[in-house]
Amino acid sequence: MGPRQATRLAFFLTSLDKATLRELESSLGALRELDRCDECFFLKHEDEPRCAVCNDPHRMSDIIAILEKETDLLTFETAGVFRGKYFILGKLAEKGVLETAQKLRLERLKQTLGKRGAPLRELIIALNPTSIGDFTADLIAKEFGGLAKKITRLSRGIPTGGEIEFADDASLASSFEHRD
């Protein structure tokens, strides 16, 4: 946030009535109680052992989708397409090199998968279809080769509102191949 936006926000805060301010204060207090899930690295309440998704007994635990960001998880949940578990890798650096924290997270996932006894049914590498996403996905696919029966990625395609004329080759080819 830049200085102009910060100033505007500060003046906006001074305009709030007392009840709203108290509400905001308690929301900020709740933020302090947030922690990361040991298993998937999504956010959880500090008093809970795991996050809401990992805690949900109705979600399949033999399919895991690796996501880059917490906001990707929210998009997935809003679309309501996936009933497995997630794993948050953390925002990828532009250079395409995994940070130490990200390597540690992947190590943790390896340990979790190793403890399962049987290989995972499916590991979905749901990283963005960008060059860094592709690069990282290849890297992860190699590392997790023996730990899942199937390693998949999201397919590309022409998005809603998009035009065939301006589609890139890979997206058009995928939209064509997966026609239904």
Place this chain on the structure above:
Amino acid sequence: MGPRQATRLAFFLTSLDKATLRELESSLGALRELDRCDECFFLKHEDEPRCAVCNDPHRMSDIIAILEKETDLLTFETAGVFRGKYFILGKLAEKGVLETAQKLRLERLKQTLGKRGAPLRELIIALNPTSIGDFTADLIAKEFGGLAKKITRLSRGIPTGGEIEFADDASLASSFEHRD
């Protein structure tokens, strides 16, 4: 083209050397020799009975992709994904109503398919994944029900360079469903 752009183009033309002007003149002359293919409504030379794609014996004639524009055909050919034949419907109006010329084109396609004896192996309705495209595709699918064994549409998805976080529900769901 607006008046400013037209003026600029006119002055650009005055700056050309004589050889380039002659080339441009003959190119414009060649444009006059263009005509529409009776079968698919793509462009063809007026001396040829059909367009280059319809004339090509190596292309499968039992799969037809309905496209909106000639430029969509060029995108398909550049991507090199399709070895069947095309059918150009013409640019869809924003209101979503088919123009008379477009209805006539579809009638022609029906006649062509009716003459085949056996139903087409596949009719791909490759219209844009927009609301008008969807609407028109449903309309065509109903009309051509008995004339093809299979009527398909291109799948949606997150395009190259796109981000999961900002994907619409339908595109994310399709990318997920067609993961590979």
